[in-house]
Amino acid sequence: MNSLIPPAAIFIVGALFVPLMRGRLKSAFMLVLPVLAFATLVNMPEGKYWIVNFLDYDLIFGRVDKLSMVFGYIFTIVSFIGILFALKVEDDLQHVSALMYAGGALGVTFSGDFFSLYIFWELLAISSTFLILARRTKTSQAAAFRYIQVHVFGGLCLLAGIMVYIHDSGTTEFSYIGLNGIGSWLIFIGIALNAAIPPLHPWLQDAYPEATVTGAVFMSALTTKSAVYLMARTFPGTELLIWVGAFMTAMPIFYAVLENDIRRVLAYSLINQVGFMMCGIGIGTALAINGTVSHAFCHILYKALLFMSTGSVLYMTGKIRCTDLGGLYKTMPLTCLFCIIGAASISAFPLFSGFISKSMIISAAAHGNLIAVWLILQFASAGVFHHAGIKVPFFTFFGHDSGIRTKEPPLNMLLAMGIAAFLCVAIAVFPGPLYDILPYPVDYVPYTGAHVVGQLQLLMFGALAFCLLILAGYYPAEMRAINLDTDWFYRKGGRLFYYIMDKVLNGVNRLADRVIARAIPGWLGQLSRTPISSLMTLYMRVTGKGFATEALNTETRPEATSLAPMGTAVLLSLVFLFLLFVVFVFLA
Amino acid sequence: MKKELKIFDKPENVKRFLGFFYASLVVLLIVDFFIHKHAEFPWEGAPEFFAVYGFVSCVLLIFIAKLLRIFIKRDENHYE
Incomplete structure (x- = not known):
């Protein structure tokens, strides 16, 4: 059985060759990939194979049973249809990401362990983001940015859940999980986000309409349905x-x-x-x-x-x-x-x-x-x-x-x-x-x-x-208008967060700049150059006796460069790390 | 350019279409009395249950959606 290549690999490796080809050869090559994958599927007996040992854990790339097979079949069929639909698109970015995306969905479907599952899960999120970006409009860029952030959040939930699960059960293999304990809840939330369960759904209606014409076809098929598969498997x-x-x-x-x-x-x-x-x-x-x-x-x-x-x-x-x-x-x-x-x-x-x-x-x-x-x-x-x-x-x-x-x-x-x-x-x-x-x-x-x-x-x-x-x-009536959905919380809330962080962190930044970066070094510089007169000036200022001979020259440093709120990203990472820490120390 | 289809440009064709549609509704209402029902719930076996439920559902759907629009409708550039 191990002589065959996993269907996910056919798509993912195949995708890498697409930019090297032109014209009819490229079209034919892309159409052959799902056919090859389908032929592989048909010849896959039930069981577990393509097991790779990695860091004392087994990565299982082929957990084949009736449930995974149905999804394997339909993902390859719809990939064929989607590739045929996109055949005339002259944009390798779209072709490569669509094929990677299909490979990711098949990977999720046949993974028997959490490590490989997580890798394919993230591949789904990343490759599909490029199908939105490839529209190359301002709104699509913004939508893609929101899309990937939401999915990174979902992915982190899943990852945290997986870690707790592995810690508790001692194995990376998974099958039925069921809701019990923090780990299973985190996994549940991670899957629920990809399945677009309210209130975690708005990424879908936000992003899909902004995707490219052909990209939306793949997106409509793969992300939510691989989540349906995983939910049916685990919950x-x-x-x-x-x-x-x-x-x-x-x-x-x-x-x-x-x-x-x-x-x-x-x-x-x-x-x-x-x-x-x-x-x-x-x-x-x-x-x-x-x-x-x-x-x-x-x-x-x-x-x-x-x-x-x-x-x-x-x-x-x-x-x-x-x-x-x-x-x-x-x-x-x-x-x-x-x-x-x-x-x-x-x-x-x-x-x-x-x-x-x-x-x-x-x-x-x-x-x-x-x-x-x-x-x-x-x-x-x-x-x-x-x-x-x-x-x-x-x-x-x-x-x-x-x-x-x-x-x-x-x-x-x-x-x-x-x-x-x-x-x-x-x-x-x-x-x-x-x-x-x-x-x-x-x-x-x-x-x-x-x-x-x-x-x-x-x-x-x-x-x-x-x-x-x-x-x-x-x-x-048909109206040129939009309707508020739960994405309001992060689209408006994100801005509020940014505004507050901008005011607070940049305030601290400005204060630090004024005191530590300008005033103190300036004064120290003055002191080291003209110690006696500086001290006298200070003495006269403090006591009010006599007159200062010269004002303190604080302009000894060049103008500081941009004060963009770099701190926001750092703070966010810190918050996430801290939350993970809390989860592990107190709850796991 | 190929010749265009224009069947629904003629009002009599729209009328014909609607007539056909209404007729099929009547047929559905009549057929309902002649089929064997294996109802899971008692009301499923009631005559014309699904017709009433479908119609009422859709009217309610529109009614609530119109109400909802008052609260959630925003300008297209709301987020910009």
Whole structure:
């Protein structure tokens, strides 16, 4: 088995060769990587391998079981689609970081120990940051900066948790953890941040809409879903997740209804969909975990499809706000069709992929007799159709005619969307193959009369509400505005922190400069040059007798250079170190 | 440039589309009486439960979102 290269390594090593190639060779090379990785996956039997001994611990790069395999498959499939979509992008930075990113996600999926997990986890954060930076606008730079800081925070939580865990258990291997003790909580928070669980979610809606057209496709697929995988691995059956998951399905849809930026609407609906998965992990029964895993599988495809179709609009028109778009079905009918297929899939229409996966989670809630959760999930299902299912295609491709006349995106983009759209429908029509690779045996029939009619009623009457509200003019108008979310705390709070630190630390700096750097050396210099007269001057000043012959010349030093608050960064590091210290000494 | 699609430029086509949509709603309401239900909760078996729930959910969603907008809406340059 060790003769094969780990799938993560195929992407990561492959990425390094991309800048050396040009033209068709490069395109072919990039497309071959996910195919190679997929071929490796198919030939990987269950078990643990690629074990490397490192500092008395075993690094396990291949923990292969049913759970990790499903995520391995879908990550390579969506990487192929994403690479095909990005094929014509002439920017090696994006290609290399996207491939590294995919490698990171596969690495997380197959790591059997915390050390290698952490390395791949950070690789995810760093490589994805470059997909935002690569947009090369001022707002994207700022968003990328916030994104990496939030993820460094999450990564530190995870790292601290891992250290406590290793200290307590004596092993770096991990499987089920469950919430008990500070270490597990820190790990939980680290994963929850990547899974965008409120209130740790705002990085997602902040960063994804600022990413490049093709970068957003990878981002929509990899970060949150690798967190879903890890959560399903380490915290299945954690009751807290049922409730945060349910909240997570409902909260973002209100934002999505109001949001003007189409890709931000999709970002909110992404959070909403991951909410279903968190809820499933929390319920933790075989049906719920199967539902979660299959929903992650389907979700990656239709969400990538939605980001590709709206990304195509951004790529062709340079516009992405509801207020700027409309009527594009006239010139982009195929893109419009793909968007509608993605929209129908996320809405879980019968014969579209969401239908055969999400319903398992909702059924699991019903089997567990979780009445409130069931009602919230059904509410969220209707709400998804409302914003992701109708709003996104309606305001982009229909609605008022914006007057924009463009054409379909290049063939490779259409092909990538076509493949994703085909899979969305194929999985729904023939769910058997997907059900066969799920972690537990599947005893679930999605297509029953009651389920099909119930779901259709839920969706169509939700659509009726949309229709009537639009016609009545009561639907929230498209507006050039933003909506406050919990990122306010660090975007505004960060500034407040900076302001206070600026005043306090620079105040200390100025005082020190005046007293220690100027006054005292100046006076000492004066004293050493003319000791007698200096002392006399001092004596006369103190006693008030006689007159000072000359003023103290304090200007013996050149002007100090910039007083930028360097101290802020140092202080932050100190605070973090101190917190880690406290955690270890008193709590661990 | 290729010729444009203009089907929804004609009001009668929009009307036709809406007519088709309303008709499908009626069909769904009627079909509901003829299917075998295996309800987990008692109300799931009630006639037209999902139609009512879907409609009410979405109206509530919009109503609350509009209320929410009063508190959270800011200028596009709010953070700059």
